[in-house]
Amino acid sequence: MDLNQLIGRATGLAGEAGAALLRQVQHVRLPGAGQASATDDPEVAARRWRVVTVLREPADVDAALPAPLTALGDRIEVRTTRAPGDRGTELAARFRGTPTEHEVGELRAALREAKALLEVGEVLRVDPQPHGERAATPQGAALEGAAKAAPREGVL
Structure with missing residues (x-):
């Protein structure tokens, strides 16, 4: 694997990890505080x-x-x-x-x-x-x- 492919693959993995983390953080809410979330009770x-x-x-x-x-x-x-x-x-x-x-x-x-x-x-x-x-x-x-x-x- 050449250097450009390696950098491209690393960038892709970092992007996927960042997107997964963002999905998790978007649904973290303190009960009774902040904006309503579809996942709230x-x-x-x-x-x-x-x-x-x-x-x-x-x-x-x-x-x-x-x-x-x-x-x-x-x-x-x-x-x-x-x-x-x-x-x-x-x-x-x-x-x-x-x-x-x-x-x-x-x-x-x-x-x-x-x-x-x-x-x-x-x-x-x-x-x-x-x-x-x-x-x-x-x-x-x-x-x-x-x-x-x-x-x-x-x-x-």
Whole structure:
């Protein structure tokens, strides 16, 4: 085996070893911390803190929680902390018990609405469409379905 082949083979083996290590590291998560992972226990993932950054001082946010969060009542815990880099306040919430998937969507929507109310004073809506009805096409039906799911799962 000449030197070029040897270097090529060594480079290939090192690349394969690095890729295998990266695959392993990508799935290492501390329970209840960091981003959700498909390999997390569903109960642990459901209990995560959901967080939005609000462009307001912590004292303003602490003074009165917006209605979407207060509507969830004692079922949730709420905390506020100063956002890194002096970028406002992190408003975090999670359920006290183990929530259902629907309840997690409800909490995510409540946090987004609370952010809008604190920053703008109202929750902006895109429906009904100002330009009329969408055409009855497969793409239009898919878009309507996504728009209906957006309040629970996030902005399109």
